[in-house]
Amino acid sequence: MVKEFRDFIAKGNVMDMAVGIIIGAAFTAIVKSMVGDLINPIVGLFLGGVDFTNLYVVLSGEVAAGASLEAAREAGAAVFAYGAFVMAVINFLIIAFVVFMLVRYVNKVKEAATGGKEVPAEEAPAGPSELDVLLEIRDSLKK
Structure with a gap:
């Protein structure tokens, strides 16, 4: 069972997926910051600060x-x-x-x-x- 798990982890697809998830999490933080800190204040300015x-x-x-x-x-x-x-x-x-x-x-x-x-x-x-x-x-x- 350990050998099967090692073989599974060693496959390229699993490593590619892990890298994708890590980069995706970092990208999510960047996009959230961009929207929350840069875009939403501008949109709020145009909408008169409306918060639903x-x-x-x-x-x-x-x-x-x-x-x-x-x-x-x-x-x-x-x-x-x-x-x-x-x-x-x-x-x-x-x-x-x-x-x-x-x-x-x-x-x-x-x-x-x-x-x-x-x-x-x-x-x-x-x-x-x-x-x-x-x-x-x-x-x-x-x-």
Whole structure:
């Protein structure tokens, strides 16, 4: 069992996946910071500082009028927090746009580096066709 595990870990795909996850986590921190620290303040400036996070409807329980969402949850009330969902959707759209712009920029850099030429993919070596394999099977069955 230990040998199987060692062989599994030694495969290139597992190591590539581990590197991808680590880089992805670091990239997530960068994108979150970019959105939270750079983009959201600019968007807030244009929207007049609108923050939908504290918009909610009390489904059951007692909550003081004008209480924040956090205070309502601490009071034990069941709340329908539609404002937090709206902010999550807005943040997702901003993050998706920022990632789109980053990918677009990287693609332009790649294109400039290769001189606009696409690098052709290596063709897989041609093997026997399906007909060749069937004929071989037929011949072996005749023997």
